[in-house]
Amino acid sequence: MSENCALRRANVLANHILQSPPQPSNISLAREACLQYTPPEVNESYGFQVKEMRKLLDGHNLEDRDWLYGIIIQSNLFNRKIRGGKVFVSPDYNETMEQQREISMKRILHLLEKGVFKGWLTETGPEAELKKFALYEVCGMYDYSLSAKLGVHFLLWGNAIKFFGTKRHHEKWLKHTEDYLVKGCFAMTELGHGSNVKGIETVTTYDPRTEEFVINTPCESAQKYWIGEAAIHANHAIVISQLEINETNQGIHVFIAQIRDQDGNICPNIRIADCGHKIGLNGVDNGRIWFDNLRIPRENLLNSVADVSPDGEYVSAIKNPDQRFGAFLAPLTSGRVTIASCAIYSAKVGLAVAIRYSLSRRTFSAVATGPEVLLLDYPSHQRRLLPLLAKTYAMSFAANDMKMMYVKRTPETNKEIHVVSMGLKALLTWHNMRTLQECREACGGQGVKTENRVGHLKGDYDVQTTFEGDNNVLMQQVSKALFAEYVSCKKRNKPFKGLGLEHMNSPLPVLPTQLTSSTLRCSHFQKNVFCLRERDLLERYTCEVAELQERGESRELSFLLSHQLSEDLSKAFAEKAILQAVLDAEAKLPAGSIKDVVGLVRSMYALICMEEDPSFLRYGYHSRDSVGDVRREVSKLCIELRPHALALVTSFGIPDAFLGPIAFNWIEANAWS
């Protein structure tokens, strides 16, 4: 570290640490004076309009969100409690799995009664979809079990009917689903096959004599597994099964089967068992289903992609079974978009709790007889939380862009949505888990108290990293998609178009060798570094895969062997997409304090990615000196973001009642009553 730099840094920090805590008037009597809680608001100021920032972050349907927050806070069903004179809502996780499931269902029916789900399946268009996203996110912030149950019913069961069904299915099921007259589940995953959906073993045949399909579970590994809502609540199921017509396997198809009657009794030829207790999401009744040659009417095949005529002839407009398979997995995209955006709202809850706590909790003194120092005035504590805060902001913008792209989807944008949603689903859910873990540790023991939320969220959201596509598998798919794009453009000698790869048509960006502070914070420089990394890794990856193939390895094996470059590349792709989202958001802002702070956040995001991912050094995008410069700039950004910390988490717009008691007066909340 250069002498000047050390000096400057020391002075800034020293001023901050030594001046910002309010000096108690009677230090020498500190013990007798006793610890006092001072709300963060007393000593922190807002350098920008938090209402405006919230608009930017939530992006859409703010009034609808606030309306639903209000419904939840006002109902006794949502386990209201008073701590330190404030209302808090969050489930009682000391209840058994059975109790959590029942109360979750009751909460859903209450929200139904209030009209929360109105139009979720019967209204169409971007506005209706965005409203659904917004309300869904709010539910997930209260309790992810609630969201997961709604996700199964609306996004999996409901959307499967909407996307794969035709008029007769829409008319019969959608309104009833919206009104919860039908309770649906989605039976795809089996004990033996999860990510590899093509390998599922459930088999459906057709009986032309009775014009019925016959669904069968041929062996134990084919039992449907993890089926949300199946253990208790669902009375109908989407069943994903191999379809065999005249002993020819036509690949997976989508059927509707009734699994319980109106009284909740399991139907004949169906067996159901419980998946049991889980490390989170115990409000969701995951179950296992066996079909014993269950007969369903021919009309229960969702026939938008393929159909079977009454006399048993198979008809599909899509002749290629692989393309048909792709079409059947399409609704998982909406699931991934939702998962990614909910993950970011979970990270926001964690950060709001941990940062508010760090602005009211003190420990140790920096000088012998001085007052204890606020946690967030420790450079190390800033370094733990503020980069995660900046990443959460950046990813929040990216999630919004992804939602917009999704609701305005066209056949042309489908591929991009598919690839981007895989990359962001993986990155955002991993980021959420990492953020929650850091926030939990930053809260010390208070982080493990369920009522403080930050620790509990980990158990509930953990499954996000492997459901609806294992993150590692999704990231491999991202790299493969980029590989295919690269090979296709090179082969046809056409410029890159789409997937954000247009920068590959320009000459290789040249990075300055001297990285000053202003260079490091320059958006053009940041984008160049991210583009350079993506481009170089894409070239290295395609080169390594091609080399292996030339030597006679199969295409698939060549991908497997190049897994490390694949991981680096998919990360580079997703992180660049996120940077682009912040840049786009920033560009739309008028000059002013919000734009300035978003600029700081964007620089922190860009530089922390550079500091954390060894690939910048490993592949030489940065020199050793540059990485040192990056690291120092991150420290400076910590200092500059520190005064905005409270305003940045307040801008999340999360009602106090949705945070934990340690986010507020934790002394009063723990007082003997």
Place this chain on the structure above:
Amino acid sequence: MSENCALRRANVLANHILQSPPQPSNISLAREACLQYTPPEVNESYGFQVKEMRKLLDGHNLEDRDWLYGIIIQSNLFNRKIRGGKVFVSPDYNETMEQQREISMKRILHLLEKGVFKGWLTETGPEAELKKFALYEVCGMYDYSLSAKLGVHFLLWGNAIKFFGTKRHHEKWLKHTEDYLVKGCFAMTELGHGSNVKGIETVTTYDPRTEEFVINTPCESAQKYWIGEAAIHANHAIVISQLEINETNQGIHVFIAQIRDQDGNICPNIRIADCGHKIGLNGVDNGRIWFDNLRIPRENLLNSVADVSPDGEYVSAIKNPDQRFGAFLAPLTSGRVTIASCAIYSAKVGLAVAIRYSLSRRTFSAVATGPEVLLLDYPSHQRRLLPLLAKTYAMSFAANDMKMMYVKRTPETNKEIHVVSMGLKALLTWHNMRTLQECREACGGQGVKTENRVGHLKGDYDVQTTFEGDNNVLMQQVSKALFAEYVSCKKRNKPFKGLGLEHMNSPLPVLPTQLTSSTLRCSHFQKNVFCLRERDLLERYTCEVAELQERGESRELSFLLSHQLSEDLSKAFAEKAILQAVLDAEAKLPAGSIKDVVGLVRSMYALICMEEDPSFLRYGYHSRDSVGDVRREVSKLCIELRPHALALVTSFGIPDAFLGPIAFNWIEANAWS
């Protein structure tokens, strides 16, 4: 990547992936044949004696461990259940907190009856202590709540009496504690002060008229918090409090207070409340305690360090309050040793489950019509799990060395034990959390089922990273201790002795510029790299701190500002201590297959540390080319360790009943019954 290298790597992997899975005889009928479970043992062979390896890993008291495993497996109190024809034991975590606490206490009383705790406080010497460690570790593998409850009773309450008490206390309490006639807790942490123990606000004064101490909780922030066993079970408490004699504060001291009578009623002048539901460890009844001028006899001051005479005169052989403070925190060392070793046993459970599953679960095919590939035959899956396995081995050796050092402690080794135990506690508990997370994800959805253990362990063990010293604070202490050692040696112009710093007396090691495979696997080279890193970081750190101090910053602030170098340094120190432990273990082995495999494990440990920690590149211990070489060597080591994976986890010696059903025939375990 060089062409030759790519080719070689591809061939090795291709052979492995394509040849190792047994080819089903009827691939074309795969769906009809249905998935079959093949135990890993069928296709994997043991390249070394697992019994011998287990001896090496467990290190001591194998028969005692097996005896306790047997007691737990045979008792109905431990929630035995049959899955797939096999017995499993682990708590029913679907029980409420209240139920989990009661059953945990019953389990302890059952173990007491079986003589498990015999001598835990009344027998002394290394053998007795090692036996206690071994049995304690086994309890923690069954359920960490059990260990935590025992830890509170024996290691905190019991050891406090043993270490700080004198004959009168030992005679009165130790045997009764061992027999659970007394149930103890340890009231140190307060709502307002955790890591900063010096700041606790509970005040004790002395009343010479009645010869009693008066303990008082002066304000809400001084309530004792997180006190294990206090909410329900404990009837006595160690109370850590400021001692004020004649209005002079003598710093923290240790007292005994009865908090409940024989019938379990809370004593007068004491209030107790529950800490509530937690994200794990719900078998432990953490409580909060307020003292309302509670009077206790003068004899209840644990007076080995300091005493108060009947007429109220304060007497201590240690005049310096800071040294007295250090003496009072000494018993936390045994807690840290235990925490670190339990963390490694938890990681072992996670890895045994995830690796056994990865040797029986298949997904996707590498060639179009081929069989699905075993998870652990994917290079990416090997890369996720095998380095963590190697680290767990290395840390297991380090934990054993630490235990040995602890049980053979002398006044001369105290400092080293203190520093090493802080570093290892932090590194091993973080490693456990990371390993469990990776194992949970590697098991997919099965990882979130509580009965499969790997996911649940996360919630239980999470608190280890912040209790008995927040990991980040401990790591800062490690660096400060190294700093002090460095400054002291330089000032006195004496050679380094202790803390493993002797290498600093030799000339700076020179690393070869060309890193061949055999160089990278050479223990001398590995040790040189680790020493170089530690030495350079220690010099950089002391230099930065000194620079800041010269510019007028306070010593404390200079440390705070140098937190990044401090983090790098403390990690370098602890990782080097771990490498040394493997080297020591390896050196004692006779030539043969065990030594060979331990050598592979050691190389994997050393190289993965180099690959993961950016400091090797950042500070130039490795060039960019070297890091590329390291990365390739890690891939090669994955391939070489792959055939040993089953043997390596079998060598953990964990009974099948302690693992989850997915570690065995998960199809049968999930069959419709």
